[in-house]
Amino acid sequence: MTPGSMGFMAFQPDPARATGTFTVKRGLADMLRGGVIMDVVDAEQAKIAEDAGAVSVMALERVPADIRREGGVARMSDPALIEGIQQAVTIPVMAKARIGHFAEAQVLEALGVDYIDESEVLTPADEAHHIDKWAFTVPFVCGATNLGEALRRISEGAAMIRSKGEAGTGNIVEAVRHLRSILGDIRKVTQADSAELYAWAKQLAAPIELVREIAETGRLPVPLFCAGGIATPADTSLVMQLGAEAVFVGSAIFKSDDPARRARAIVEATTHFADADHVAKVSRGLGAAMRGEELTELSERLADRGW
Amino acid sequence: MRIGVLALQGGVREHRAALEAVGAAVTEVRRPEDLGGLDGIVLPGGESTTLSMLLESSGLFEPLSVAVRAGLPAFGTCAGMILLADEVEDGRPDQRSFGALQVVVRRNGYGRQRYSFERDLDAKGLEAALHEVPEAPEAARPEMATLPAVFIRAPVVVGTGPEIEVLVALPDHASDDPAGVGGPVAVRQGNVLATTFHPELTGDRRLHRLFVSMASTRAPSGR
Numbered sequence: 001m002t003p004g005s006m007g008f009m010a011f012q013p014d015p016a017r018a019t020g021t022f023t024v025k026r027g028l029a030d031m032l033r034g035g036v037i038m039d040v041v042d043a044e045q046a047k048i049a050e051d052a053g054a055v056s057v058m059a060l061e062r063v064p065a066d067i068r069r070e071g072g073v074a075r076m077s078d079p080a081l082i083e084g085i086q087q088a089v090t091i092p093v094m095a096k097a098r099i100g101h102f103a104e105a106q107v108l109e110a111l112g113v114d115y116i117d118e119s120e121v122l123t124p125a126d127e128a129h130h131i132d133k134w135a136f137t138v139p140f141v142c143g144a145t146n147l148g149e150a151l152r153r154i155s156e157g158a159a160m161i162r163s164k165g166e167a168g169t170g171n172i173v174e175a176v177r178h179l180r181s182i183l184g185d186i187r188k189v190t191q192a193d194s195a196e197l198y199a200w201a202k203q204l205a206a207p208i209e210l211v212r213e214i215a216e217t218g219r220l221p222v223p224l225f226c227a228g229g230i231a232t233p234a235d236t237s238l239v240m241q242l243g244a245e246a247v248f249v250g251s252a253i254f255k256s257d258d259p260a261r262r263a264r265a266i267v268e269a270t271t272h273f274a275d276a277d278h279v280a281k282v283s284r285g286l287g288a289a290m291r292g293e294e295l296t297e298l299s300e301r302l303a304d305r306g307w
Numbered sequence: 308m309r310i311g312v313l314a315l316q317g318g319v320r321e322h323r324a325a326l327e328a329v330g331a332a333v334t335e336v337r338r339p340e341d342l343g344g345l346d347g348i349v350l351p352g353g354e355s356t357t358l359s360m361l362l363e364s365s366g367l368f369e370p371l372s373v374a375v376r377a378g379l380p381a382f383g384t385c386a387g388m389i390l391l392a393d394e395v396e397d398g399r400p401d402q403r404s405f406g407a408l409q410v411v412v413r414r415n416g417y418g419r420q421r422y423s424f425e426r427d428l429d430a431k432g433l434e435a436a437l438h439e440v441p442e443a444p445e446a447a448r449p450e451m452a453t454l455p456a457v458f459i460r461a462p463v464v465v466g467t468g469p470e471i472e473v474l475v476a477l478p479d480h481a482s483d484d485p486a487g488v489g490g491p492v493a494v495r496q497g498n499v500l501a502t503t504f505h506p507e508l509t510g511d512r513r514l515h516r517l518f519v520s521m522a523s524t525r526a527p528s529g530r
Contacts, residue, residue, distance in 0.1 A: 013480040013487030017424035024423045027459040027508050031352045031385070034316040050399075053361065055316065055354040090397065090414060091354055092460065114420035114460070137421050271315050271361055272337065 020137030025159035028092065028114065028139060029223040032056055032160075032246050036236070036267050037225070039063050039250040042081065043088035049253070052263035056092040056114070058248065059085045064121050064168030064302070065251035065290065074122040076104040082111055094141070099306055100126025102135075109138040115160070116140050118153075120305035121167045121250075128307065133157030143227065145178045145303050147185040151206030151214075154222055161220060163244070164303040165228020168251050170292030172229040174303060175239055179226055183243045190218045228303070231256075231290055233269030233283045240273035257287030308523055311336040311345040313371075315361040317353020317386060321507035325515040331522075339366050347380035347522035350387030352459065352505055355395075355414065358386055359402050372405040380498040380522040381407065382514075388412060388501035389462055396465065408499050409468025410491075416463025416503075418485035423459045430454040432474040433493065433513060440520035455511055456492065456504040464491045464503060471496050498525060 018024075035055030040046040046057045061077045062070065076097050086093050092114035097104040099118055104125075108116050118131050120143050133140040134157035143164035144150035150161045163182060165175030189200055189211060197215055201208040213221055226244035230236055231252040239247060247270055249263075256262045265282040272278035295301075312322045314335035323333045326349065334341055336348065348371065350358075362368040375381045375391070383391040389412055392404050396413040417423070430453055454475060467473070474493040481487030493502045493514065498521060506514040 013484050014426070014478070014489075017426045017486070019421065019424045021425050023425055023457055023508060024420075024459065027457055027505060028420055028423065030318050030321070030508065031354070031459055031505075033318065033320075033353075034314075035354060035357055050356065053357045055357050090399065091356060092420065109421070112419045112421060139420065267357070267361075268364060272365075275337075 022159065025139030026222055029141070029160035032092070032225075033223055034271060035246050036263075036270050037094065037246065037248045038253055038263060039248070040085060041254070043084045045254055045259075046085045046088045048260050049263060050089045050091055052260055053267035054091060054263065055246070056094055057085060057089060058094045058096065058117060058250075059113075060096055063251040063254060065170070065255055066168075067121060068168040068302075076101070076108065076122070079107065079111055082108070082113065086112070096122050097131070098122040099124040100129050100131060102131045105131050105136065105140075109136055113138065118142050118158075120164060120302045124305050130156050130306070141225070143303070143306060144182065146181045147189075148204035148206050149306065150182055150220060150224075151204060151210045154210060154220070155207050158222065160223050160225060162225040162227040162248055164306075165226065165230075166295060166298070167228045167302050168293075169229050169295065169298070170231040170252055170255070170290040171295060172231070172235045172238065173295060175226055175229045176242065178228075178303070179239060179242050179244060182220075182224065186214055186218065186220070189214050230266070231292060233265045233279050236266050236270045237273040237276075237279045240270060246270070252290050255290035262286050262289070308332065308346055308519060309334060309344060310519065310522060311341065311348045313348065313350050313358075313367075313387070315353075315365065315367075316357050318351045318384075318505065318507055322349050322351050322384075325507050325512055326519065329512050329516045329519050331519050336367070337365060339370050342367075342370055342374065345379065346525070347382065347518065348375065349518070350381060350383040350390050351507070352385035352387060355386040355389040356399050356402055358390060359404070362390075363403070368403065372407070375405050375407045375499065378498050378525065380518065380525055381500070382518040383408075383499075383501040384505055384507060385459065385461055385503060388503055389414060391499060391501055393468070394466075408494070408496055408501055409471050410464050410494060410501070411466035412462040412503075413465050414462050415460050416465070416485070417458065417461055417488065420460055422485050423461070425455065425457050426477070427453040428456050428475050428477060428492065430475065430513070432476075433517070436474055436495065437513060437517055440517065440524065454513065455509045456506070457508045458504045461503045463488055464494065467491060467494065475502075
């Protein structure tokens with residue numbers, strides 16, 4: 001049996017319309033480029049995020065910093081919470097499903113969320129398989145620490161990739177490592193000859209067709225966003241200059257002293273990432289950022305989840 | 308021929324590629340200084356709430372709004388059309404638009420992402436508009452009866468004024484159902500061109516060619 005999408009089977013009055021195509025899935029990711037997607041746990045935070053200029057919000061029960069601190073199994077959010085957030089804002093609403101938990105994804109699709117994040121921040125439901133994302137109308141974003149992981153997720157149907165970083169730490173070092181790994185390997189693949197591409201496909205454990213496409217275009221076939229550790233306007237400027245096309249900000253906004261101002265500053269710095277005067281201007285007097293974590297002090301790396 | 312692409316957020320790269328493919332030079336516009344020397348401006352898709360906020364904070368809203376209303380040729384796609392509209396339904400109360408296009412648009416008029424769709428549309432009106440402009444020698448083109456269109460959480464045009472020329476329309480199958488609602492999807496008014504869909508996400512360059520020709524034969528006055 002193929003686990004299909006059972007959530008959304010609306011009657012189509014106009015049979016000429018094709019919904020859920022890869023172009024349509026990828027198209028929404030394209031329209032989020034240059035923007036900030038913010039983690040929110042309730043309707044009030046969602047309003048603050050929208051007021052600050054977020055292009056989308058990620059609805060979840062606990063931000064990663066709290067999941068990390070409190071432990072336990074982290075699951076998909078309560079549908080009532082997601083619906084409350086959908087009613088509070090007009091921007092797209094994303095929500096997280098556990099890795100491999102296609103039934104959670106079906107529920108999220110039935111709720112009408114605009115993007116599903118098959119996320120390592122939640123406790124994985126399957127230790128060998130990710131969700132078959134081609135079976136869904138709703139688009140998926142997945143995390144990746146390297147190019148091979150990114151291409152495996154794309155081959156499963158992901159229409160957006162985010163570098164994983166290390167969620168809930170407020171520490172940018174892992175996001176930088178993962179972005180540099182993905183983009184550095186893309187640059188190397190573009191230099192390979194046609195015979196070497198087969199070796200690259202083997203090394204990356206990824207389909208040769210996707211490796212060939214990267215060799216030709218010099219970029220992933222879907223947008224590459226950055227997540228996991230962005231806490232300041234300068235952090236977003238850093239990852240955008242490295243080559244990220246948009247950013248996810250998790251715990252850093254609502255774990256800071258002045259969430260509305262920090263959110264707005266990160267939005268401004270994402271748009272004007274190459275203009276240091278502008279980044280300086282919006283960075284002034286933001287109050288304390290989230291405290292953050294040194295990576296060596298962590299008991300578990302969320303980025304190690306996923307295969 | 309130099310066309311600006313508003314580059315605050317959204318689908319900038321694809322518009323740039325489409326404009327360059329039809330022979331225009333492109334400037335990405337992030338600050339008021341970038342507006343100098345432009346023959347036209349493209350307002351891309353993105354989140355319209357975010358875009359209108361960033362237009363204000365970057366100081367671009369007023370100069371761009373004035374320039375477009377004074378006749379600077381403008382091409383808005385999806386959120387870009389919302390920015391050009393006279394009236395926006397279901398927007399934020401503080402969301403401003405240029406008032407350069409006599410349309411009333413409803414944001415996310417088809418509903419959430421699961422209703423986003425692709426569809427081929429009748430291109431007769433667009434072909435007629437293209438016939439009015441002198442054909443650039445390098446842009447010899449086959450005439451095509453249909454236009455591929457990609458609608459992403461797209462707005463719906465719910466009202467038009469007397470100066471609006473509808474170039475492409477979506478057949479109405481059920482006006483009370485988001486999956487069936489039709490209406491104008493590509494419109495023109497003087498120097499302003501706008502689509503509710505994303506021509507830049509397909510390989511069809513006819514709308515960009517039409518816009519570049521509008522910019523090169525700029526009408527003497529705007530609205």
